[in-house]
Amino acid sequence: MSLLAKAPAIRLTALWAAFDAKPAFDWLRAPEVGGAMVRGRMGGTGGAFNLGEMTVTRCSLRLTDGAENGVIGHAYVQGRDKTKAEIAALVDALMQTPSANAVKSAVLEPLLTEGKAAKTDRAAKAAATKVEFFTMVRGED
Amino acid sequence: MYVAVKGGEKAIDAAHAWLAERRRGxxxxxxxxxxxIREQMTLAVNRVMAEGSLFDPDLAALAIKQARGDLIEAVFLIRAYRTTLPRFGYTLLVETAKMDCIRRISATFKDAPGGQVLGPTFDYTHRLLDFKLAAEGSLPDAPKAEPHIGPVPHITEFLNKEDLIQQEPANDKEPRDLTREPLDLPADRALRLQSLTRGDEGFVLGMAYSTQRGYGRNHAFVGELRIGTCAVEMEIPELGFAIEIGEVELTECETVNQFTGSKTEPPQFTRGYGLVFGQTERKAISMALVDRALRWKELGEENVGAPAQDEEFVLYHADNIQATGFLEHIKLPHYVDFQSELELVRKMRAEAMGTMQEAAE
Known part of the structure; x- marks a missing residue:
C-alpha cells in the first residue's frame, strides 16, 4: 500500500491499463479527496507539532467476481487523483486473492524498480556534490 | 467599520474578464x-505550499497561475481551498533522521559524519545574470558519483553524546492545531512552530535578521541544514495499523546557539528549530532563529524587549493572509464610515473656527 500511495499516478495508470485480469467491484466508499495533517518533531527528536496538511484520496471497494467475491480493498494515496485511488484499492484487494502474484509482477514490481532507480539517481547526483572543506591557516595578524 | 454596498455587478464582471485577459498576456x-510551473518555478511552488500550509505541488502551481505570480494571492487561494477538505486524520511524526537527503550541510562541523552534501544550491554561484537561460538550449546531465543510500545521522546527535547541547526529548503531548482553534496566547512551542512554518517568509526573515543585528541576539550557528524527502505514515482506521500515505519534501534547520547554564546545570548549547515544506532553506533558517529567540522564558533568559522575543508581536503578525486581509480591506468601499468622519471633522473645524473668531474679537 505504501508503494501505491507514493507511485506517480501516470505510471500506476499505465501499468494497470496493461493488466488484463481487471475484476468487477462495488464501491464501499467512493473516492474522496481530503487532507491529512502532517506532524513534525520539535527539534527533530522531540514532541509533536503540526507542520501542515497534505492532500490524500481514499476509497474502499469490494470485488464482486466469482472466487474473489467479497474481498475488500482499501486505498489512501497522496494527491487528488481518484483513478489512482481506485487502482490502488483494486490492487490491494487482488493482493488477497489468487491473482496476487500476477498483480505483483505486473504492477508492484515495476513500481518498486522504478522507485528505487529514481532514488538511486537522486542519491548519485547528491553524492557528486559531496564537498571537503579545508580551513586555511591564518597569518600572524 | 465596513458597511456593505450594492450594485456594480456589470463593472465587476468586466474587471474580472479583463483580469483573465491580462493573466493570459x-x-x-x-x-x-x-x-x-510545477517543474520550473519549483521554489515558488514550495513557498506557496509552505505558507498555504498544504503540500500539493500541482495545486500550488495552479494557484500561482491563477494569481498571475502573486505568491501571497496564491497562498490565499490554497488556504481557502484547504478549508474545503475533510480532515482524514493526523499523521505519525515524520522522522527527519530518516530523510533521503539531497542536501545536507553543517556550518559547525567541517568533517560531519556522513559528509557535507551541497545538493542543488544557489550557494557559491556568482549571482550574475546568466543570459544563456534567455535562449532555449539543451542541458548537460548533472554529474553522478557512488550513491549513499540510507539515513544520515543528525549532526546534533554528536553534541548530544557529550551532553554539550540541550536535549529534545520526545513526549506524547497532543499539540494544539491552528487550523482547529484560533491563536490563543500564551502559545507553547508546538503552536509557535506551526505558526512560524506557515508564516510569511519575508516577515520571519526580518525577525530572524533582527536577532542577528542585536535585538535579542542568540549567536546562532547552522548546526545542520538538510533537504530531502520523508515518508509520511498515518494510522488507517479501516486497517487498524499505520501505512505510508505518501512522501513530502522538507527543509530542516537545526541551529546551535549560545549556551546557558544554571546553578544545577553546567553550561551547554541551546537549539532553535526550523522545519518547512519543500526546498525552502531561507525560511527554515529564519524559523530556527525566531524559534530560539521565542524560547527565552523556558531557557531562563532575560527579556530584553526585542521584537523577536515578543510572542504576541511575532505570532500575530507572521501570517500573511491575516495581514493582507486586514490591510487590503481598507481599499474597499468605506463610504458610510468616511461620511461620519467627514461630518465630525467639519463640526470640529466649525467649532474651532468659532472659538478663534471669539478670541480675535
Whole structure:
C-alpha cells in the first residue's frame, strides 16, 4: 500500500491499463479527496507539532467476481487523483486473492524498480556534490 | 467599520474578464502549463505550499497561475481551498533522521559524519545574470558519483553524546492545531512552530535578521541544514495499523546557539528549530532563529524587549493572509464610515473656527 500511495499516478495508470485480469467491484466508499495533517518533531527528536496538511484520496471497494467475491480493498494515496485511488484499492484487494502474484509482477514490481532507480539517481547526483572543506591557516595578524 | 454596498455587478464582471485577459498576456506567447510551473518555478511552488500550509505541488502551481505570480494571492487561494477538505486524520511524526537527503550541510562541523552534501544550491554561484537561460538550449546531465543510500545521522546527535547541547526529548503531548482553534496566547512551542512554518517568509526573515543585528541576539550557528524527502505514515482506521500515505519534501534547520547554564546545570548549547515544506532553506533558517529567540522564558533568559522575543508581536503578525486581509480591506468601499468622519471633522473645524473668531474679537 505504501508503494501505491507514493507511485506517480501516470505510471500506476499505465501499468494497470496493461493488466488484463481487471475484476468487477462495488464501491464501499467512493473516492474522496481530503487532507491529512502532517506532524513534525520539535527539534527533530522531540514532541509533536503540526507542520501542515497534505492532500490524500481514499476509497474502499469490494470485488464482486466469482472466487474473489467479497474481498475488500482499501486505498489512501497522496494527491487528488481518484483513478489512482481506485487502482490502488483494486490492487490491494487482488493482493488477497489468487491473482496476487500476477498483480505483483505486473504492477508492484515495476513500481518498486522504478522507485528505487529514481532514488538511486537522486542519491548519485547528491553524492557528486559531496564537498571537503579545508580551513586555511591564518597569518600572524 | 465596513458597511456593505450594492450594485456594480456589470463593472465587476468586466474587471474580472479583463483580469483573465491580462493573466493570459500576449496571445502570441505560448500559455504556461501547470506542469511547467510545477517543474520550473519549483521554489515558488514550495513557498506557496509552505505558507498555504498544504503540500500539493500541482495545486500550488495552479494557484500561482491563477494569481498571475502573486505568491501571497496564491497562498490565499490554497488556504481557502484547504478549508474545503475533510480532515482524514493526523499523521505519525515524520522522522527527519530518516530523510533521503539531497542536501545536507553543517556550518559547525567541517568533517560531519556522513559528509557535507551541497545538493542543488544557489550557494557559491556568482549571482550574475546568466543570459544563456534567455535562449532555449539543451542541458548537460548533472554529474553522478557512488550513491549513499540510507539515513544520515543528525549532526546534533554528536553534541548530544557529550551532553554539550540541550536535549529534545520526545513526549506524547497532543499539540494544539491552528487550523482547529484560533491563536490563543500564551502559545507553547508546538503552536509557535506551526505558526512560524506557515508564516510569511519575508516577515520571519526580518525577525530572524533582527536577532542577528542585536535585538535579542542568540549567536546562532547552522548546526545542520538538510533537504530531502520523508515518508509520511498515518494510522488507517479501516486497517487498524499505520501505512505510508505518501512522501513530502522538507527543509530542516537545526541551529546551535549560545549556551546557558544554571546553578544545577553546567553550561551547554541551546537549539532553535526550523522545519518547512519543500526546498525552502531561507525560511527554515529564519524559523530556527525566531524559534530560539521565542524560547527565552523556558531557557531562563532575560527579556530584553526585542521584537523577536515578543510572542504576541511575532505570532500575530507572521501570517500573511491575516495581514493582507486586514490591510487590503481598507481599499474597499468605506463610504458610510468616511461620511461620519467627514461630518465630525467639519463640526470640529466649525467649532474651532468659532472659538478663534471669539478670541480675535
Amino acid at each position: 500576449a496571445k502570441e506567447v505560448p500559455e504556461l502549463s501547470i506542469a511547467q
